[in-house]
Amino acid sequence: MAFSSSTRVNLERFWSTIERSAEIGRGREGGLSRLALSDADKAIRDVFVEWCREAGLAITIDRVGNIFARRSGLDDTLPPVLMGSHLDTQANGGRFDGIVGVLGALEAIRTLNDLGHQTQRPIEIVNWTNEEGARFSPPMTASGCFAGAYELDWVHQRPSDDAATFGEELRRIGYLGDAPVGGRELDAYFELHIEQGPILDAEKTQVGIVTHAYSSRGFFVEFNGETAHAGPCPMEHRRNALVAAARLLVAVDDIGWDYADTGGKATAARMTAWPNKAGIVSDWAQAFCDVRHNDPEVAAVMAERVERAVGVSAARAGCTGKVFERWGWGGAIFDQQMIADIRTHAQALGYSTRDLPSQAGHDAYFMARVCPAAMIFTPCEGGITHNNNERATREDLEPGLNVLLHAAVGRADR
Numbered sequence: 001m002a003f004s005s006s007t008r009v010n011l012e013r014f015w016s017t018i019e020r021s022a023e024i025g026r027g028r029e030g031g032l033s034r035l036a037l038s039d040a041d042k043a044i045r046d047v048f049v050e051w052c053r054e055a056g057l058a059i060t061i062d063r064v065g066n067i068f069a070r071r072s073g074l075d076d077t078l079p080p081v082l083m084g085s086h087l088d089t090q091a092n093g094g095r096f097d098g099i100v101g102v103l104g105a106l107e108a109i110r111t112l113n114d115l116g117h118q119t120q121r122p123i124e125i126v127n128w129t130n131e132e133g134a135r136f137s138p139p140m141t142a143s144g145c146f147a148g149a150y151e152l153d154w155v156h157q158r159p160s161d162d163a164a165t166f167g168e169e170l171r172r173i174g175y176l177g178d179a180p181v182g183g184r185e186l187d188a189y190f191e192l193h194i195e196q197g198p199i200l201d202a203e204k205t206q207v208g209i210v211t212h213a214y215s216s217r218g219f220f221v222e223f224n225g226e227t228a229h230a231g232p233c234p235m236e237h238r239r240n241a242l243v244a245a246a247r248l249l250v251a252v253d254d255i256g257w258d259y260a261d262t263g264g265k266a267t268a269a270r271m272t273a274w275p276n277k278a279g280i281v282s283d284w285a286q287a288f289c290d291v292r293h294n295d296p297e298v299a300a301v302m303a304e305r306v307e308r309a310v311g312v313s314a315a316r317a318g319c320t321g322k323v324f325e326r327w328g329w330g331g332a333i334f335d336q337q338m339i340a341d342i343r344t345h346a347q348a349l350g351y352s353t354r355d356l357p358s359q360a361g362h363d364a365y366f367m368a369r370v371c372p373a374a375m376i377f378t379p380c381e382g383g384i385t386h387n388n389n390e391r392a393t394r395e396d397l398e399p400g401l402n403v404l405l406h407a408a409v410g411r412a413d414r
Contacts, residue, residue, distance in 0.1 A: 003117040003409060005348060009401045010114070014107040015394045020047065021087070022095045022102065031388025032095060036088040036130035037065070037169035044087045046173060048102065048127060055109050057125070061177025063127040064142040064155055065170045068179075071109055073122040073412065079187040080120075081412040083404065084126030085363060088135045094390020096380060100397060101192045102127050108405040119412035121187055128363045129175075135160045137288065138218060138327050142328050143363035146182040147370050186371040188338060188411050191364040192404045193375060194392055198383030199356055204403075206351040206399035208377025209343050211363055213330040213358045215299035218290040220325035221248060221310055225318060228281040230351065236316075238281055242273040244317035245285035251309035252289040255302055264293040264302060265359075294357055296331055303328075329365040335372035338411070342374055345406040351399040360385075376407070 022046065025040030034040040037353035045067065049059055052069035060068045070080065085101025112119070128146075133139025136158040144150045151271040156167030170176040195201075198206050225239030236298030249268035258265030270288035307323065314321030346353045358364075358375060367373045378400035381391040 003112070003115050007111065007115065007405070009107045009111050009398070010407055011394055011398050011401070014103065014401060017051070017103045017106065018095065018099065021099055025089065027310040028092055028388035030095070031351070031390065032089045032093045033091050033095065034087070034089040035135040036132065037135065037166065037173055037175070039173070041088055042173035042175070045127070045247070048087060048106075051106060054105065055113055057109065060179050061175055062146070062179040062181045063152060063177055064145050064181050065175040065177065066142050066146060066181070067127040067175075069114070069125040071123045072118070074120050074251065076122055078121040079185040080122040080124045081136050081187050081408055081410050082126050082189045082367070083192070084128065084132035085191050085193060086128045086135070088130060088132050090132050090386045092386065092388055093132070094186065094385055094387060096194045096390055096392050097196065097385050098131055098193070100194055100378065100392075104192045104397070104401050104404055107401060108408060109300050111405060112409070117409075119409060119414065121412040121413050123408060130166070130202065130364055132276060137220065138325070138362050140363050140366055141166070143366040147366035148182060149366060149369070152400065153183055182370065187333070189364060189367040189371055189373040190404060190408050191373070191375045192400050193360060193362060193377060194380040194385065194390075196380065196383065197321055198361045200354065200379035201381055202384060203354065205354045205379070207346045207353045207403055209339060209346065209353050209355050210334060210358050210375035210377055211335060211339060211355045212332045214292045214294055214380040215296040215328070215330040216292045216329045216361060217299060217303040217306070218326065219288070219306055219323050221245070221287045223285045223287070223314055223319045223321045223322050225281065225283045227275065227283040230279045230281060233281065237282070237397060239318040240280040240323060241285035241317070241319050242276065242283045244313045244319040244321055245271045245273065245287040247313035247316055248287050248309055248321075249289060252291070252306060255291060255309075256304050259293060259298065259302060262293070262295070262298065264291070264298060266291045266302060273405055292359065299330075329361060333365060334374050335366040335368070338372050338374035338407075341410060342376055342403060342407050346399070346403045348397070349402055349406065351403065377405055
């Protein structure tokens with residue numbers, strides 16, 4: 001049977017891969033804790049590679065552990081169409097975030113195999129390393145390296161809380177590949193993802209067409225003070241780095257509330273300090289925070305307020321403070337023709353659609369720097385995500401899976 005407008009994915013087969021994935025790296029009840037380059041990440045990578053080889057795909061692993069699974073095209077010299085996302089999760093992650101994009105791409109390939117349809121261009125599935133940034137900061141590290149945003153050596157030296165580095169852990173789990181990172185021509189990149197927001201579920205809309213991305217700015221801040229005894233040291237002599245970091249994070253939260261009525265968000269995500277013990281003032285602290293807004297100009301104003309808050313927070317605590325890492329992404333980054341094609345395929349398949357922005361970070365943001373890219377959203381219950389109660393039914397996911405299949409084949413058969 002040839003590929004046609006009536007072609008649909010095998011939903012039961014896809015769901016069986018989701019169920020198998022949900023057994024690897026279990027966290028809280030119903031969820032996953034599959035941090036990047038952990039033993040659990042190795043286990044799901046091994047299963048994914050086995051599935052891809054069973055589907056007749058050629059596996060390539062690059063030097064930051066990105067896994068590419070290639071299906072040849074009739075003209076294998078043409079740049080490939082990529083589909084993918086990530087298999088790592090947050091510490092309290094769900095069963096669908098990122099995973100649907102990788103295993104949905106695998107199901108699309110399996111469907112083509114069932115039909116015996118070979119596309120004009122090659123198609124590749126990609127599993128990006130450390131999208132979440134839950135173990136190694138920042139998020140989307142490996143797709144950023146692929147797109148040239150981060151240097152390879154810098155990525156390999158990223159530390160984790162358990163004192164391991166990105167490169168060491170790649171080697172330990174056997175996924176330090178030989179292939180160069182990036183630097184090759186690609187035709188397009190598609191990423192299927194749960195919405196991670198409540199709109200599609202609330203409206204009972206089947207497919208989200210991502211038009212653009214919220215502008216996001218992230219900051220890694222360090223404060224330095226001086227240790228002192230918690231008893232005799234006078235308040236006016238204290239240089240408490242932990243307090244400086246805490247003041248900053250409260251200021252960041254306030255910035256978010258100041259812009260909440262226009263959809264702005266600011267997150268006080270993480271604080272670490274040393275010695276961080278009772279009876280002593282901490283002389284070192286780090287804080288991790290970000291701001292986001294749909295309007296890039298407003299996001300820039302929010303970011304400037306964070307920068308000012310660093311100095312104010314440090315001064316009030318008698319410390320020094322500096323932003324030692326910044327990152328940013330978002331805006332009107334997705335390809336207009338691909339967006340239009342996704343809309344056309346969704347409507348031809350009879351699905352209800354809604355245009356909406358992406359508010360979270362995704363590997364597609366970096367891919368949009370090196371090739372035309374687009375995203376497809378599926379509903380998830382209540383928009384709950386980065387949570388073990390993240391839920392979606394197979395019926396929620398089926399429309400997005402079929403749109404991904406048809407959009408990718410339409411692109412690859414050009």
